[in-house]
Amino acid sequence: MTYLRPLLVFFLAGLCEIGGGYLLWQWLKAGRPGWTGLLGALLLVAYGWVATWQPTSFGKTYAVYGGIFVVMSIAWAWYFDGFRPDRADVLGGMITLLGIGIILFWPRS
Template identity: 75%
Template sequence: MLALLKPVSIFFLAGLCEIGGGYLMWHWLKSGRPGWTGLVGALLLALYGWVATWQPTSFGKTYAVYGAVFIVMSIAWAAGFDGFRPDRFDVVGGAIIVVGIAVVLFWPRP
């Protein structure tokens, strides 16, 4: 179970850092939020780069899987923080991506 929980937790933390950092930078630059908002966003984006290195897989595999995680988390973030309402195609597409993540990351290799 730990073999499953650890990489998923790291991907989730990396997603929070990247999406949260990007969100703060966006609001600083587009909505005139105070400078500290951009600074915190930049720090979170830098932290994302460090957190991603905690994955035990190769760089290519880590970033391929993370790309899919980013898509799903971005839809969830937009729904929770930005007033976006996912439609059934967003949900179905996200579910397909989750299956793809599971295949790439956890499918047994010969």
């Protein structure tokens, strides 16, 4: 459970930020209705709030979240926009996840 909670919070924060940014993008670039942009803005505010649920410091939280954002953005684009990740995208995502694991879970003295 020690590892699961922070990962779930990062995942929820990623959904809020990527989803919010996506909805704003849809409103401003794809001509979606104004409520789409408003919902996106609310999700971005929720992202800022959810990120504070992490027990780590601001710097560590945002460093790790940056890696989560990279991987989730590739997955989001694949699912919602039909982007097909190639081997380099997958390898880069795997390396990013390894870095996240080291930063977040490496034993410290």
